[in-house]
Amino acid sequence: MSTLGQKPATQHVSTEKQTITGNGGTSYTLQQSVSQAADIEVFVNNTRQEPTVAYTANGTTLTMTGAVNSSDSFYVIFQGKAIQTAGLPVDAAITASAITASQTITSTGNITTSGTVNTPSINGGQIGGRRNLIINGAMKVAQRGTSFTSQTGDSFVVDRFKLGVTALGTWTTSQSTDAPNGFAYSAKAECTTADASPASSDLLYFYSRFEGQDLQQLKFGTSDAESVSISFYVKCSKTGVFTVNWRNQDAGRSIGSDVTISSADTWEYKTITFVGDTSGAFNNDNGWAANLEFILNGGTNYTSGNTLTSYASHSNSNGTRGGGTTLALGANTGETIQFTGVQLEVGSQATPFEHRSFGEELQLCKRYCQQLVTFQSNYESVGGAAGWGFSSTGVLQYIPLDVQMRIEPAISHNDLDVSDDINAAIATTAIAVNANVSSPRVLYINCTVSSGITQYRSYHLRTNDTSDGKLICDAEL
Amino acid sequence: MSIKLAKYVKSPTHNPNDENTSIYLVYNDDSTWSVPLTVGNRHYDAILEWVAHGNTIEEAD
Numbered sequence: 001m002s003t004l005g006q007k008p009a010t011q012h013v014s015t016e017k018q019t020i021t022g023n024g025g026t027s028y029t030l031q032q033s034v035s036q037a038a039d040i041e042v043f044v045n046n047t048r049q050e051p052t053v054a055y056t057a058n059g060t061t062l063t064m065t066g067a068v069n070s071s072d073s074f075y076v077i078f079q080g081k082a083i084q085t086a087g088l089p090v091d092a093a094i095t096a097s098a099i100t101a102s103q104t105i106t107s108t109g110n111i112t113t114s115g116t117v118n119t120p121s122i123n124g125g126q127i128g129g130r131r132n133l134i135i136n137g138a139m140k141v142a143q144r145g146t147s148f149t150s151q152t153g154d155s156f157v158v159d160r161f162k163l164g165v166t167a168l169g170t171w172t173t174s175q176s177t178d179a180p181n182g183f184a185y186s187a188k189a190e191c192t193t194a195d196a197s198p199a200s201s202d203l204l205y206f207y208s209r210f211e212g213q214d215l216q217q218l219k220f221g222t223s224d225a226e227s228v229s230i231s232f233y234v235k236c237s238k239t240g241v242f243t244v245n246w247r248n249q250d251a252g253r254s255i256g257s258d259v260t261i262s263s264a265d266t267w268e269y270k271t272i273t274f275v276g277d278t279s280g281a282f283n284n285d286n287g288w289a290a291n292l293e294f295i296l297n298g299g300t301n302y303t304s305g306n307t308l309t310s311y312a313s314h315s316n317s318n319g320t321r322g323g324g325t326t327l328a329l330g331a332n333t334g335e336t337i338q339f340t341g342v343q344l345e346v347g348s349q350a351t352p353f354e355h356r357s358f359g360e361e362l363q364l365c366k367r368y369c370q371q372l373v374t375f376q377s378n379y380e381s382v383g384g385a386a387g388w389g390f391s392s393t394g395v396l397q398y399i400p401l402d403v404q405m406r407i408e409p410a411i412s413h414n415d416l417d418v419s420d421d422i423n424a425a426i427a428t429t430a431i432a433v434n435a436n437v438s439s440p441r442v443l444y445i446n447c448t449v450s451s452g453i454t455q456y457r458s459y460h461l462r463t464n465d466t467s468d469g470k471l472i473c474d475a476e477l
Numbered sequence: 478m479s480i481k482l483a484k485y486v487k488s489p490t491h492n493p494n495d496e497n498t499s500i501y502l503v504y505n506d507d508s509t510w511s512v513p514l515t516v517g518n519r520h521y522d523a524i525l526e527w528v529a530h531g532n533t534i535e536e537a538d
Contacts, residue, residue: 153478153479153505153506154478155478286517287517390489390490391489394489394490396490396491407515407517407518408513408515408518409513409518410502410510410511410512410513410518410519410520410521411510411511412508412509412510412511430501431511432486432488432498432499432501432511433498433499433511433512433513434488434490434491434492434498434499435498435499435513435514435515436488436491436492436496436498437488437491438513444491445511446488446489446490474510474518474519474520475518476519477519
């Protein structure tokens with residue numbers, strides 16, 4: 001039986017009755033030791049006797065004030081056994097008084113209440129809301145595109161998640177609609193050119209980065225450093241082991257854990273808990289402070305050592321970063337791996353994935369990447385852009401950004417025109433940011449065209465009507 | 478991702494001192510970027526690392 005409160009020293013014993021034969025005297029022996037007269041009920045001829053007046057009791061000695069004869073009905077009911085080891089009765093209600101302030105309650109069953117739960121913390125962390133420190137963990141947002149072929153370097157699969165490739169095969173990455181129940185997407189990588197013998201410095205990993213100012217609640221670098229729990233779904237075309245690293249970039253320290261893919265082509269749910277690091281603090285700024293990284297394959301520089309099971313300096317040369325990785329993903333063409341439901345939360349207990357709306361995730365992603373315009377319909381304008389000609393070949397544009405970005409962004413563009421909405425649009429030949437005026441909040445760009453701009457006329461920036469016009473702002477870590 | 482070309486750009490507007498105001502960047506996959514001269518921007522940091530390895534940013538036109 002599960003119990004709340006201090007565990008009883010013995011099993012519960014029901015109240016007992018002792019029938020005594022009167023000896024004409026006043027002194028009798030109890031079968032059970034008691035502490036005081038009130039511990040027992042004494043009945044003579046079915047009349048209850050008053051404690052300390054009609055009788056006294058101490059230990060096994062019962063002393064009646066008056067004599068009891070053998071013809072009298074004489075019995076004792078033990079209220080509580082003096083051995084003071086009564087357990088809790090089965091199915092009895094447990095009152096608040098049964099639980100003292102310092103007790104720990106452990107149960108493998110459920111706790112159900114129709115009342116209010118008052119507690120300052122769950123799992124050692126916040127109670128709810130924004131538990132997941134990962135952005136886009138359900139792989140919903142893919143502003144840069146949903147499929148990329150011939151990937152041989154670090155590249156985004158979906159927003160905030162990259163496949164890192166250092167000379168280890170060629171990959172097609174995508175936002176896949178194959179996902180476990182409750183999820184719509186996963187981030188997928190498929191090997192299109194294999195590398196069965198990686199060189200020592202080759203590496204393949206999947207990762208997401210964090211700003212230091214978003215990790216201050218972990219209290220790393222203090223004696224109060226919090227544990228973090230990581231959970232995710234993974235599906236791989238082969239079985240094997242890979243290392244998950246929680247990498248503190250600011251302090252140059254990591255801890256890792258090996259994860260086993262038990263069944264090929266099957267979604268599996270994995271959880272890991274890392275203790276807090278009392279030595280390595282995260283800088284309180286907008287810089288790259290940490291990685292959550294899944295080491296999927298690598299050369300001896302990464303895989304020849306042992307997984308760091310306690311915090312230590314990480315290195316790209318001593319085999320500690322992927323010491324447990326034997327998966328060798330990419331050894332054969334066609335091998336695949338998928339991730340979704342990635343969560344990193346404060347506390348020692350991984351909890352179910354915190355689903356957020358697409359709109360929420362998109363806004364969070366826009367701190368790092370904003371696709372200001374993409375070709376969805378003819379002549380789609382860059383929202384909010386206001387510009388005017390400053391020469392026959394130049395238009396300047398102020399573009400308020402949807403969300404303040406992490407840092408002043410770089411931009412990439414394709415197939416954009418400037419238009420006054422009266423005359424024919426003019427294709428841009430170059431677009432450049434002006435760092436003198438741009439900021440994380442407003443983009444200031446100069447658009448260059450071959451000719452045809454009227455000075456001081458208003459123009460707006462838009463996609464042309466033939467292909468994949470786009471303007472991307474990038475402030476990623 | 479490896480860098481193929483980096484070249485300074487001077488903005489013709491809001492640039493009273495005729496300074497470099499961005500870098501035109503081309504990666505090996507031929508993707509192109511206009512990069513602000515801001516440490517912490519990952520593209521600018523990549524350029525600085527590329528320069529530290531002995532490469533040179535071309536002067537603006």
